[in-house]
Structure formats: C-alpha cells, structure tokens
Amino acid sequence: ELVGIKGPRDCIIKLLTYEADSGPSRQQLKVVSIVGCGGLGKTTLANQVYKEINGQFDCKAFVSMSQKPDMRKILMDLLSQILGNGSPMCFDEQRLxxxxxxFLKDK
Incomplete structure (x- = not known):
C-alpha cells in the first residue's frame, strides 16, 4: 500500500459513492476534481480510487489528463474502454x- 494515500482515497470514494442524506448513491452524476502541482501523486490517487470502486459500475473508464490534453486521443481512449474494443476508431472529435x-444516454 502507498504511504499517505488511504485518507485522501477514502475521502474521494465517499464523495463519489454517498449522498449526504440517504447513504449509498448510484443514480446521480458526480465529478470530483483532483488538482495540484505536478508530481504530487494526483494520478496515482485517482488510479487508486478507480481500482477500489470500479467494480460498482457497469460502465467505467480511466483516462489521465496532461497540461495540454489531446481531446481526440482522450475521447478515443474513453470509447475504447467503455466499448471494450481495442481497435482504433477513425473519427473526428465531433463524431467521437x-x-x-x-452509448451513455441510457446509463
């Protein structure tokens, strides 16, 4: 286990999986941003959260963002993961x- 990651990991998991009033929640869209300077372990923390809770969801994907993200590549990575299909797609950003x-409209 990584040193010092348990507290932040558990806090983010709670933010993503619980409603304030009613306990476990799976129906509401939630976004939690992890921000900070490079090299602090943000991606490692996000990956630990993902590994811990991804079994609770039918549809899941993990993408890492850079300072200058390539949106087409990110969209292709997302689609490849959620469709379970490793073949490259030759679409522009809008089509992706x-x-x-x-795919996500009924999820």
Missing amino acids: IVKLRE
Missing part, C-alpha cells in the same frame, strides 16, 4: 462525442 453520448 456523438458515439460517446449515444
């Missing part, structure tokens, strides 16, 4: 967004 929306 449409495909992602189509």
